[in-house]
Amino acid sequence: EDQVTQSPEALRLQEGESSSLNCSYTVSGLRGLFWYRQDPGKGPEFLFTLYSAGEEKEKERLKATLTKKESFLHITAPKPEDSATYLCAVQQWGGNTGKLIFGQGTTLQVKP
Amino acid sequence: GAVVSQHPSRVICKSGTSVKIECRSLDFQATTMFWYRQFPKQSLMLMATSNEGSKATYEQGVEKDKFLINHASLTLSTLTVTSAHPEDSSFYICSGLPGNTEAFFGQGTRLTVV
Numbered sequence: 001e002d003q004v005t006q007s008p009e010a011l012r013l014q015e016g017e018s019s020s021l022n023c024s025y026t027v028s029g030l031r032g033l034f035w036y037r038q039d040p041g042k043g044p045e046f047l048f049t050l051y052s053a054g055e056e057k058e059k060e061r062l063k064a065t066l067t068k069k070e071s072f073l074h075i076t077a078p079k080p081e082d083s084a085t086y087l088c089a090v091q092q093w094g095g096n097t098g099k100l101i102f103g104q105g106t107t108l109q110v111k112p
Numbered sequence: 113g114a115v116v117s118q119h120p121s122r123v124i125c126k127s128g129t130s131v132k133i134e135c136r137s138l139d140f141q142a143t144t145m146f147w148y149r150q151f152p153k154q155s156l157m158l159m160a161t162s163n164e165g166s167k168a169t170y171e172q173g174v175e176k177d178k179f180l181i182n183h184a185s186l187t188l189s190t191l192t193v194t195s196a197h198p199e200d201s202s203f204y205i206c207s208g209l210p211g212n213t214e215a216f217f218g219q220g221t222r223l224t225v226v
Contacts, residue, residue, distance in 0.1 A: 041203075041220070042220060043217035044205070046113055091213075098146060098161065098209050099158055099161065100146075101158075102155040102156045104154065
């Protein structure tokens with residue numbers, strides 16, 4: 001069964017304390033892996049797309065990496081405004097290629 | 113990134129009534145749009161794929177007669193929750209793919225059925 005699992009479920013960090021979020025996936029024919037940020041009561045905001053193992057993408061304090069089985073979202077020196085739920089999603093080849101399968105998300109809280 | 117606008121952001125309706133939610137792509141044409149549902153503390157689950165000019169494709173377990181989808185133009189898809197009941201209360205979110213890769217999401221609609 002196609003599955004996306006994120007860990008930890010929740011993460012509390014002090015401002016400046018770097019950490020990583022994990023997204024493990026089991027899907028047939030990975031077309032792309034996506035990271036989104038979701039603030040409470042809002043729709044997801046696109047962060048990154050990764051297509052192949054070894055690929056890395058960076059944006060400000062965030063860096064996403066991809067292997068054949070998992071992806072990491074590294075947060076370097078986070079600030080309180082980085083507090084949000086981070087969602088990982090995968091897209092498969094074949095069938096409904098636009099469909100995204102989401103993980104449960106990691107809720108990050110960064111304290112000043 | 114592309115802009116998807118969803119309206120309304122919040123709606124409260126009485127049990128048994130119908131509610132329409134609009135999803136517009138503001139800066140791209142969307143032949144396909146997607147409707148998701150999100151329960152509290154849970155992730156997004158795809159409900160249906162909306163296809164411009166043709167019938168929507170529903171995911172397994174989603175009642176097509178309860179969740180009516182219309183995609184009459186390249187920039188507008190609507191989701192109508194018919195005969196709403198309290199268990200339909202949820203956060204509904206639409207998305208579009210401007211380049212057939214990254215999905216961009218609307219702001220979401222919080223539906224409360226009383």
